[in-house]
Amino acid sequence: MAYFKIQGGNTLKGAVAISGAKNAALKIIPATILGNSPSRISNVPNISDVRKMEEILLSIGAKVNNLNNELEIDPQNINSVAPDEKLVKKLRGSVVLIGPLLARFGRAVFSQPGGCLIGARPIDDHLDVFAQLGVKYYYKDEKYYFKGKPRAGKVILRAMSVTATENAIMATVLSEGTTTIHVAAAEPEIVDLADFLNKMGAKITGAGTHEIVINGVKSLRGTHHEIIPDRIEAGTYLIAGIITNSEIEIGPVIPEHLDLVLKKLSTCGAKFKIYEKDNKTFIKTFKHGELIAESIDTRPYPGFPTDLQSPYAVLMTQARGECTIFETIFEGRFRYLEELKLMRARVEIENPRSFVIKGPSKLIGTKISSGDIRGGAALVLAALASSKETIISDIEYIDRGYDRMDEKLNALGANILRLDEILEKK
Ligand code: EPZ
Numbered sequence: 001m002a003y004f005k006i007q008g009g010n011t012l013k014g015a016v017a018i019s020g021a022k023n024a025a026l027k028i029i030p031a032t033i034l035g036n037s038p039s040r041i042s043n044v045p046n047i048s049d050v051r052k053m054e055e056i057l058l059s060i061g062a063k064v065n066n067l068n069n070e071l072e073i074d075p076q077n078i079n080s081v082a083p084d085e086k087l088v089k090k091l092r093g094s095v096v097l098i099g100p101l102l103a104r105f106g107r108a109v110f111s112q113p114g115g116c117l118i119g120a121r122p123i124d125d126h127l128d129v130f131a132q133l134g135v136k137y138y139y140k141d142e143k144y145y146f147k148g149k150p151r152a153g154k155v156i157l158r159a160m161s162v163t164a165t166e167n168a169i170m171a172t173v174l175s176e177g178t179t180t181i182h183v184a185a186a187e188p189e190i191v192d193l194a195d196f197l198n199k200m201g202a203k204i205t206g207a208g209t210h211e212i213v214i215n216g217v218k219s220l221r222g223t224h225h226e227i228i229p230d231r232i233e234a235g236t237y238l239i240a241g242i243i244t245n246s247e248i249e250i251g252p253v254i255p256e257h258l259d260l261v262l263k264k265l266s267t268c269g270a271k272f273k274i275y276e277k278d279n280k281t282f283i284k285t286f287k288h289g290e291l292i293a294e295s296i297d298t299r300p301y302p303g304f305p306t307d308l309q310s311p312y313a314v315l316m317t318q319a320r321g322e323c324t325i326f327e328t329i330f331e332g333r334f335r336y337l338e339e340l341k342l343m344r345a346r347v348e349i350e351n352p353r354s355f356v357i358k359g360p361s362k363l364i365g366t367k368i369s370s371g372d373i374r375g376g377a378a379l380v381l382a383a384l385a386s387s388k389e390t391i392i393s394d395i396e397y398i399d400r401g402y403d404r405m406d407e408k409l410n411a412l413g414a415n416i417l418r419l420d421e422i423l424e425k426k
Contacts, residue, residue: 001421005390005416006380008363008384008386008390011413012246012412015250016237018251020045020226021231023162023187029041030056033104034220037074042069043227044069044227045403046403047401052087055087057075060083081107082108091113092121095163098144102146102171103173104174118333124158126163128158129155129157129164133153133172133175151175151177152176157182162190165190168184169193169214177215179213180214181211181214186208196223202214234283238258238265243314243385246412252282264312267294268291270291291319300329310375311377313347322358323356336376339375343382344362346361368393369394371394373402379392384414
């Protein structure tokens with residue numbers, strides 16, 4: 001496995017370009033199969049999860065043409081409803097393929113997506129949605145077999161699940177009649193998916209609220225769509241600028257997607273301004289005085305995003321005082337804290353859902369390992385803020401969700417070497 005060798009302590013300077021949102025791209029790419037002609041998706045992030053999703057579409061017969069940050073997808077010759085199970089196991093987010101397959105073919109065969117390091121990640125909420133839509137399914141030899149075109153009607157989500165909401169939308173855009181989705185998640189990536197589907201000819205209203213209404217249409221046609229900027233990547237680099245007390249420009253961003261994050265960072269004493277340039281929006285960080293610890297609890301959007309819990313926690317190691325971080329979404333998202341403690345952060349885990357950080361602590365570089373996408377990125381931020389050298393192994397996790405994180409940070413003046421394990425053995 002590859003690893004990063006990071007010399008911390010540098011001040012950063014310059015501009016970092018924010019890529020398209022991973023969690024929008026991973027739904028809009030499968031949504032293209034609902035069309036009866038090719039779609040073109042631009043501002044696609046260059047990350048391994050997107051490449052896996054491309055391979056999954058190829059495995060069912062779609063044609064995918066990757067033109068750098070742009071994908072051309074032709075769904076007309078799809079000849080299977082059983083995506084490659086090895087690929088599905090590697091990409092939990094591929095669960096959102098079930099909805100479009102059912103809408104178009106009335107059948108899907110899907111292997112149980114793997115859990116991962118942040119929790120069990122079951123799909124029971126998704127199964128409950130399909131059952132409410134009249135779809136029959138059974139489980140055999142670690143695979144789910146789905147049968148039946150989803151019927152329009154009232155769907156009540158068992159939990160405000162992002163991907164279950166997206167599955168419900170994609171499953172019913174072609175169902176004759178009106179579908180109402182209650183207790184829907186409201187994340188910006190869901191709005192981007194609905195915008196794309198409406199451009200294809202769907203009739204979806206209410207995306208971004210907790211009640212979404214879909215009037216089914218007979219068919220959808222391919223279209224072009226530009227993915228929104230990644231709010232989680234933007235928040236990660238914003239915290240990189242703050243934790244290294246640097247002046248960096250981050251963008252493009254949609255600041256409304258980060259309202260509460262920006263409010264919390266301001267409350268801690270971080271300094272930044274938001275401004276327009278070439279009719280896009282950017283955020284610039286400035287040098288700040290002492291940071292003050294501020295507690296957070298992660299919540300469904302528009303609450304504090306769980307995907308920024310770990311970068312924020314790393315920043316809190318540099319703030320005076322103590323704060324409690326309450327993770328309400330995932331039950332296994334604290335693995336990075338053990339690594340942070342190796343760097344001399346003062347962390348007390350109270351239970352699988354909350355921990356206390358006391359600061360400021362002087363972080364000391366050492367050998368640590370990345371456990372999941374966001375925990376790994378947070379450890380890179382810790383390494384930037386620490387003295388001495390940090391080795392972060394298993395950085396494939398980071399590459400899943402961040403588009404060339406080392407290159408973007410080195411362009412700002414960081415000192416990150418990407419090395420292959422083999423070199424180490426020589
Ligand atoms: C999406 O995951 C995102 N992934 C996650 O981002 C994000 O953290 C999460 O939403 C919450 O915002 C993608 O969009 C590909 P959930 P999702 O269903 O939809 C439980 C990242 O790093 N649950 O909203 O899987 C689940 O275990 C990733 O970019 C069930 O119990 O999250 C979790 O505890 C990480 N049964 C909670 O609900 C289900 O059937 C919220 O999960 C589904 C979910």
